[in-house]
Amino acid sequence: EIVLTQSPGTLSLSPGERATLSCRASQSVSSSSLAWYQEKPGQAPRLLIYGASFRATGIPDRFSGSGSGTDFTLTISRLEPEDFAVYYCQQYGSSPLTFGGGTKVEIK
Amino acid sequence: QVQLVQSGSEVKKPGASVKVSCKTSGYSFTDSFIHWVRQAPGQRHEWMGWINPNNGRTNYPRKFQGRVTMTRDTSTSTAYMELSSLRSDDTAVYYCVRDIRDYFDSWGQGALVTVSS
Numbered sequence: 001e002i003v004l005t006q007s008p009g010t011l012s013l014s015p016g017e018r019a020t021l022s023c024r025a026s027q028s029v030s031s032s033s034l035a036w037y038q039e040k041p042g043q044a045p046r047l048l049i050y051g052a053s054f055r056a057t058g059i060p061d062r063f064s065g066s067g068s069g070t071d072f073t074l075t076i077s078r079l080e081p082e083d084f085a086v087y088y089c090q091q092y093g094s095s096p097l098t099f100g101g102g103t104k105v106e107i108k
Numbered sequence: 109q110v111q112l113v114q115s116g117s118e119v120k121k122p123g124a125s126v127k128v129s130c131k132t133s134g135y136s137f138t139d140s141f142i143h144w145v146r147q148a149p150g151q152r153h154e155w156m157g158w159i160n161p162n163n164g165r166t167n168y169p170r171k172f173q174g175r176v177t178m179t180r181d182t183s184t185s186t187a188y189m190e191l192s193s194l195r196s197d198d199t200a201v202y203y204c205v206r207d208i209r210d211y212f213d214s215w216g217q218g219a220l221v222t223v224s225s
Contacts, residue, residue, distance in 0.1 A: 044216065044218055057213075090212075096155055096169040098155065
């Protein structure tokens with residue numbers, strides 16, 4: 001089973017700042033089969049990025065994904081008030097599908 | 109638009125079973141796999157398996173084999189997940205999700221299942 005480790009656990013930033021979130025896999029993720037989701041309290045997760053770097057439909061271009069193999073990054077170029085949330089990575093390249101523990105982006 | 113609407117919260121006793129439904133709309137039900145994912149309090153999301161609505165074929169990870177059953181009703185575009193022999197650590201929010209080329213593009217609103225004596 002591929003274990004995904006996200007860091008940091010919490011990121012305290014101000015609106016307008018840049019956020020860099022890390023997702024590290026215990027084994028190589030095949031075909032860059034990695035997705036990022038955003039989750040807000042009381043809401044279901046929302047797909048942001050798939051295939052490590054492809055934005056999902058309707059996702060603003062301030063969100064970008066990069067990486068391959070075992071190291072992946074989600075970058076939010078300029079934080080908007082609605083971006084303060086919890087972000088999860090998930091690999092779908094091998095079974096069982098697994099999720100990271102999440103990074104909470106909070107207002108500083 | 110694509111929608112997945114799940115059944116409501118449930119409270120069950122240890123040893124009982126629970127069946128959660130997921131009614132879909134806005135797309136062709138048989139074109140996309142449906143997965144089930146759960147998140148227990150303070151824990152990370154956990155994948156429970158998938159069902160192919162086209163033929164009813166299922167795939168469950170080893171942890172849930174023998175305890176989970178996923179079914180579907182194509183006449184109502186609804187998927188179901190039944191978990192048996194419930195324990196307290198099965199207390200979680202259960203989500204159905206649509207698989208689009210192996211990743212999840214749409215999630216249900218979640219159904220809280222509480223297992224308590």
